[in-house]
Amino acid sequence: MKPCSRVATKTNNHLQNIQGGQVIAKIQGSVKKLGQQYQDATVLLYNKANLQPIAMRKPDQNGNYQFLGLNTDLKTFVVAFDKKQQFNAVIQDNVVPK
Amino acid sequence: MATDVDVQYFSHLNGLTLGNNWGDLIRLLDKALVTGIDFTQITTASIDAQGDVHITLYAAHNAMLLQVVELTGFAPASFNQKYRIKGVPNTTQLILKPHTAIAETSITTVGAGKLASLGYEIIFRDANDVKRVYRAKNPMSQHPYIRVDETTSDETNTYNSSYAKSAMVGLLESMEHIDDYENPGVLQLPIDTSNLKKNWSLTGSGTSNYRGWSKWYYACSQPMPNGPFDFSTPPSGNRNFTLLGDADAFYFTRSLTPDNHQNKLLSGCGLFNSILDGSIVPSWFLMTTLKVTEAGSTSGGFVSVTGGTPLAFDADKAKFLSTNYNIISKVVNHTIATSIIPDLLTGRSGIYGATSVAALELPFFDNQNRLRGNLKHIHYSGNNRGNVTQTTPLLSDNSMYIIDAIWANPDAGSVYFYLGEFE
Numbered sequence: 001m002k003p004c005s006r007v008a009t010k011t012n013n014h015l016q017n018i019q020g021g022q023v024i025a026k027i028q029g030s031v032k033k034l035g036q037q038y039q040d041a042t043v044l045l046y047n048k049a050n051l052q053p054i055a056m057r058k059p060d061q062n063g064n065y066q067f068l069g070l071n072t073d074l075k076t077f078v079v080a081f082d083k084k085q086q087f088n089a090v091i092q093d094n095v096v097p098k
Numbered sequence: 099m100a101t102d103v104d105v106q107y108f109s110h111l112n113g114l115t116l117g118n119n120w121g122d123l124i125r126l127l128d129k130a131l132v133t134g135i136d137f138t139q140i141t142t143a144s145i146d147a148q149g150d151v152h153i154t155l156y157a158a159h160n161a162m163l164l165q166v167v168e169l170t171g172f173a174p175a176s177f178n179q180k181y182r183i184k185g186v187p188n189t190t191q192l193i194l195k196p197h198t199a200i201a202e203t204s205i206t207t208v209g210a211g212k213l214a215s216l217g218y219e220i221i222f223r224d225a226n227d228v229k230r231v232y233r234a235k236n237p238m239s240q241h242p243y244i245r246v247d248e249t250t251s252d253e254t255n256t257y258n259s260s261y262a263k264s265a266m267v268g269l270l271e272s273m274e275h276i277d278d279y280e281n282p283g284v285l286q287l288p289i290d291t292s293n294l295k296k297n298w299s300l301t302g303s304g305t306s307n308y309r310g311w312s313k314w315y316y317a318c319s320q321p322m323p324n325g326p327f328d329f330s331t332p333p334s335g336n337r338n339f340t341l342l343g344d345a346d347a348f349y350f351t352r353s354l355t356p357d358n359h360q361n362k363l364l365s366g367c368g369l370f371n372s373i374l375d376g377s378i379v380p381s382w383f384l385m386t387t388l389k390v391t392e393a394g395s396t397s398g399g400f401v402s403v404t405g406g407t408p409l410a411f412d413a414d415k416a417k418f419l420s421t422n423y424n425i426i427s428k429v430v431n432h433t434i435a436t437s438i439i440p441d442l443l444t445g446r447s448g449i450y451g452a453t454s455v456a457a458l459e460l461p462f463f464d465n466q467n468r469l470r471g472n473l474k475h476i477h478y479s480g481n482n483r484g485n486v487t488q489t490t491p492l493l494s495d496n497s498m499y500i501i502d503a504i505w506a507n508p509d510a511g512s513v514y515f516y517l518g519e520f521e
Contacts, residue, residue: 001374002373004373006458006459008457009458009459009497009499009516010494011455011456011457011494012454012494013454022187023185024195068493068495068496069494069495069496072185098148
């Protein structure tokens with residue numbers, strides 16, 4: 001007899017609710033340090049409408065990151081911090097989910 | 099990873115009507131379960147750099163985010179598949195995410211599209227167009243024959259046509275014709291082995307009429323949790339509803355009156371994810387209003403019959419029906435299922451409200467103390483979503499959900515339906 005599951009399904013950990021939007025979209029990118037893919041970073045996605053953070057991610061082993069479950073009406077900017085604090089944070093402005 | 103396209107949903111927002119009219123439920127089930135809804139002519143179609151297909155229709159599509167669309171007649175043939183609606187830019191345009199990624203970058207022939215059905219077929223229908231038997235397409239032996247019967251008269255006994263609207267609903271193991279429900283070797287749900295016609299027969303007329311046993315009400319004079327008062331004429335007007343599922347199981351939430359949208363009644367039927375072998379005793383469940391009262395009665399309401407308010411209200415009324423797992427003699431009276439649920443205030447108590455989507459699977463056990471398995475698609479909601487008045491799609495990262503309300507004492511609660519993963 002199989003065990004009986006009681007799964008809690010997956011959810012996001014957004015720091016604010018994203019309202020509206022009729023087209024599902026995501027943001028994806030990669031973090032580089034001196035031209036090399038870099039994973040030891042913290043990537044923060046901000047909402048330009050209220051300047052508050054939406055979500056936080058650590059890049060995967062290849063330095064790639066993505067923010068899912070967004071919409072194309074959203075205007076954002078992305079900030080990446082170097083966890084080793086050897087370099088200043090970098091910002092990518094006017095990022096629109098696709 | 100491919101986008102999941104197996105679980106589909108329909109809503110009153112698609113333009114389907116569910117009003118105070120006989121036949122509305124079976125015609126709704128015909129569309130949602132069997133035929134789907136055809137789009138008007140696709141005037142333009144293209145594929146973008148991300149592999150999403152953009153279509154423009156001649157007239158309004160009435161389609162919603164996260165519904166499943168099926169395209170046919172396109173060339174190249176790789177476009178002929180199922181899609182999730184990724185975007186609804188306006189009333190005539192849709193952006194579609196294919197189940198299987200499409201390598202081609204241009205469309206040479208524009209075909210047709212529709213909102214895909216849940217994947218059933220009509221096995222039998224009657225000459226008077228008031229009964230249906232549905233079954234999953236390409237069924238496994240376990241898939242039930244789902245009999246839905248809106249009969250109001252057998253010529254001798256009559257249920258007054260102005261009374262509350264409901265269909266008699268039950269599951270059968272096999273059928274040879276539309277009224278084949280008296281075979282003592284065939285399991286039914288619900289079933290009273292001393293009277294195999296109990297779920298399908300009428301006796302008496304007027305306020306003394308008795309009609310069926312397991313019923314799905316869809317138009318009543320008062321909203322949940324009052325009634326159902328069969329004798330009381332329901333107001334006319336369309337009811338809000340969600341019908342969601344796949345070829346294994348589906349759920350149906352609806353308002354019983356046209357002006358109360360949040361106190362919905364939940365019904366459902368089909369297979370569940372069983373932990374027991376289902377080859378002898380099939381793994382069926384049925385959420386329904388199970389009562390035998392005369393049409394003039396004001397007793398036996400939703401809040402006083404076992405399973406009258408599935409998953410909500412109190413321990414007894416929150417139950418539902420399942421097959422009795424008796425493999426020696428399978429045609430025995432059905433059993434009552436009890437869900438293993440954190441509380442009976444789904445979508446209302448907000449006990450996991452710090453989680454953005456707190457959706458928890460629902461295992462259950464039966465009156466014989468057998469752990470049986472868990473329900474497909476439907477989840478307990480640990481969030482308080484307030485008054486949800488209509489079918490509401492939600493994406494949490496890549497997980498797709500539909501939220502709709504059910505009555506959870508003393509007012510609206512809600513449940514999550516999980517559609518799968520996007521991309």
